[in-house]
Amino acid sequence: MIGRIAIFASLVATQVYSQEHRELGAHEHGVGQMDIAIEGTRLWMELHAPGADIVGFEHAAGNADDRAKIDSAVALLARPLDLFVFPSAAECTVVEAKAEIEAETHEESGEEGGHDHDEADAHDDDGGHTEFHAEYALDCANPSAIDRIAFAYFETFPNARELELQVLTETGAQAFEIERNAPVLELAGRS
Amino acid sequence: MILRLAIGSLLARALTVGMTVLAIALSVALFLGVEKVRTGARASFADTISGTDLIVGARSGSVQLLLYSVFRIGNATNNVTWESYQDIATRPEVDWIVPISLGDSHRQFRVMGTTPEFFDRYKYRGGRALTFAAGHSLGDLYDTVIGADVADTLGYAVGDPIVVSHGLASFTAHSDQPFRVAGIVAKTGTPVDRTVIVSLEAIEAIHVDWQSGAQIPGKTTPVDVIRTMDLTPTAISAALVGVKSRLQVFKLQRWINEYPEEPLLAVLPGVALQELWQIVGIAEKALIGVSAMVVVTALLGMMAMILSSLGERRREMAVWRAMGARPATILSLLVLEAALMAAAGAVLGVALLYAGLALARPWVDATFGIWLPIEPPDVRELWVLAGVIAAAALASLVPAIRAYRMSLADGMMVRI
Structure with a gap:
């Protein structure tokens, strides 16, 4: 009987919980998402990377040291051509670049629970995941020369292991996984 | 000259050679067929939706x-x-x-x-x-x-x-x-x-x-x-x-x-399709592996056939030696015979494949909605065929070297 009450109570609890809480996206440490779209001479890129990949922690910046790390990471992320190296023949220039850090959950409410880490987490007790988000608009005078992109990103951010990449060109959409040990995207003969 | 000899020698043993060629042909047809169905299925899926973002x-x-x-x-x-x-x-x-x-x-x-x-x-x-x-x-x-x-x-x-x-x-x-x-x-x-x-x-x-x-x-x-x-x-x-x-x-x-x-x-349709291929890819690899093993089996069968024929052909070799053929000539004769068998097998295999495709195409299309294209073999397939012939020549080296040794040792004197 007590067991039933407990189950009932937990059901009620989840229902109440689901009403005030929305949902959580996928979050895997070491793995970021990146989208690249090319149309004409315009190139649009968007990067979403877990805080753990970029600065090595995901708790709210509590002290000046953390804040400095986040600031310098955002500054690094705002320079796309240093992170993603296009062939010089493509003559790409940055039209717009913005980077920011965003909390994925209601970070201030602290303990939320209910989210699973893909990896053992010995590091955060305060629940919220943070994510770095960057958007870039590039202009490439010679986009057909983009036959490869080198991901210096992995050198800049040693905690990043993998980028899941979606590339959209004239010929359609393709997905790639760029890993730390082979940080180059070959587009020759594909685009 | 040596080519004519090889063809004549193969024709003289038409039945065993024919069976060997058939085995190679079937294995080649299977290998290429798996590849055709695989690419046909992929193309059919990829062709189904376009222009949708x-x-x-x-x-x-x-x-x-x-x-x-x-x-x-x-x-x-x-x-x-x-x-x-x-x-x-x-x-x-x-x-x-x-x-x-x-x-x-x-x-x-x-x-x-x-x-x-x-x-x-x-x-x-x-x-x-x-x-x-x-x-x-x-x-x-x-x-x-x-x-x-x-x-x-x-x-x-x-x-x-x-x-x-x-x-x-x-x-x-x-x-x-x-x-x-x-x-x-x-x-x-x-x-x-x-x-x-x-x-x-x-x-x-x-x-x-x-x-x-x-x-x-x-x-x-x-x-x-x-x-x-x-x-x-x-x-x-x-x-x-x-x-x-x-x-x-x-x-x-x-x-x-x-x-x-x-x-x-x-x-994105293209990305989702790619994800699907990643899942299917493992099964595809297994299928290709199995059909490649069938080709290997057919080539091994050919090697066994040549090896067992050496005993019968000992006298023939001795006669060639007597007529002035060098041991190297005998070696090349055997390798050439094997390559010819493999080539015949490859050609027949391709013929079988196209016949099979033509027969199965309406049924596959109606049942699975996969349109198998009938096109001349592409570069990749030609390389596969060349590979089969080369592998056959390589495999025949085992019996050929044996024959080479025997013809050196036996000379004219065949003691059977």
């Missing part, structure tokens, strides 16, 4: 959404509310949006509710548009447009009546509201061929008197009353979306995936 449905997996909405394979995804559909449709990035509503059937064919815009927006095989073999697009509420296979299989012509069944099992029919065939879509080689297309409103109309999957007893709303009703759908299965600029596709995708009111999923 995003497929939107309820949150599930990208592969499931793609398979269900475009290929009508696999489990149904949840429905999407009409409100969410409207929200997406009014986004500034959206160039066009075509809803799809699945769930009913006609005989063995799926019924799909959509808007007439579908016929303009749906593109296949690198941007080809649908064309009408007969009749016209959806006009009246009770118009249907059927695919080429539906028309062929059921013998329908424009103007024929159609009764749509509820769900996939045909035990409950929407017989109170018959449809009329308004048009027949020309053959596309896509799932559209096997689809009965009606308007979205029609899907609502046939369900007016139905509640939770069963007809309300004794209640039939007359057709002319239904025509005056508001038939705005409450839910759809999925939607195809075209985006104004490629640069905005990912932005819209993210917006839909993070849509707070309803868990939705937007996928």
Whole structure:
């Protein structure tokens, strides 16, 4: 009987919980998402990377040291051509670049629970995941020369292991996984 | 000279050589056939949808959404509310949006509710548009447009009546509201061929008197009353979306995936297909591995055949030696014989493959909707054939070296 009450109570609890809480996206440490779209001479890129990949922690910046790390990471992320190296023949220039850090959950409410880490987490007790988000608009005078992109990103951010990449060109959409040990995207003969 | 000798020698042993060649031919046909079916299936899938930037449905997996909405394979995804559909449709990035509503059937064919815009927006095989073999697009509420296979299989012509069944099992029919065939879509080689297309409103109309999957007893709303009703759908299965600029596709995708009111999923068809191939790829590799082993087995069989023939041919070798043939000549003769057998096997194998393709193609197309192209062998396949011949020559070195040694030792004196 007590067991039933407990189950009932937990059901009620989840229902109440689901009403005030929305949902959580996928979050895997070491793995970021990146989208690249090319149309004409315009190139649009968007990067979403877990805080753990970029600065090595995901708790709210509590002290000046953390804040400095986040600031310098955002500054690094705002320079796309240093992170993603296009062939010089493509003559790409940055039209717009913005980077920011965003909390994925209601970070201030602290303990939320209910989210699973893909990896053992010995590091955060305060629940919220943070994510770095960057958007870039590039202009490439010679986009057909983009036959490869080198991901210096992995050198800049040693905690990043993998980028899941979606590339959209004239010929359609393709997905790639760029890993730390082979940080180059070959587009020759594909685009 | 040596070539003529080799051919003559092979012809003299026509039966055993013939069996060996047949074994090689079958293995080559199997190996190339697996490759043809694999690439044919991939091309068929890739050709099915083009020009659509995003497929939107309820949150599930990208592969499931793609398979269900475009290929009508696999489990149904949840429905999407009409409100969410409207929200997406009014986004500034959206160039066009075509809803799809699945769930009913006609005989063995799926019924799909959509808007007439579908016929303009749906593109296949690198941007080809649908064309009408007969009749016209959806006009009246009770118009249907059927695919080429539906028309062929059921013998329908424009103007024929159609009764749509509820769900996939045909035990409950929407017989109170018959449809009329308004048009027949020309053959596309896509799932559209096997689809009965009606308007979205029609899907609502046939369900007016139905509640939770069963007809309300004794209640039939007359057709002319239904025509005056508001038939705005409450839910759809999925939607195809075209985006104004490629640069905005990912932005819209993210917006839909993070849509707070309803868990939705937007996928890029190409990416979802690629994901599917990653899953299927493992099985494909196993299949290729097995068929490669069959080729190896056939070549080993050939090697065994040559080895066992050496005993019988000892006297023949001795005669050649007596006539001035050097041991190296005998070695090259045996290698040449093997290469000739493999070449004959390869040619016969290709012939078998094309014969098999020609025979199986209509059946594979009708059963699986996979169109196997019959094309001359490409560079890759030619390399495979060359590889088989080279491997045969290499394998024949074992018996050939043996014969070389024997002919050195035996000289003229054969002691049998």
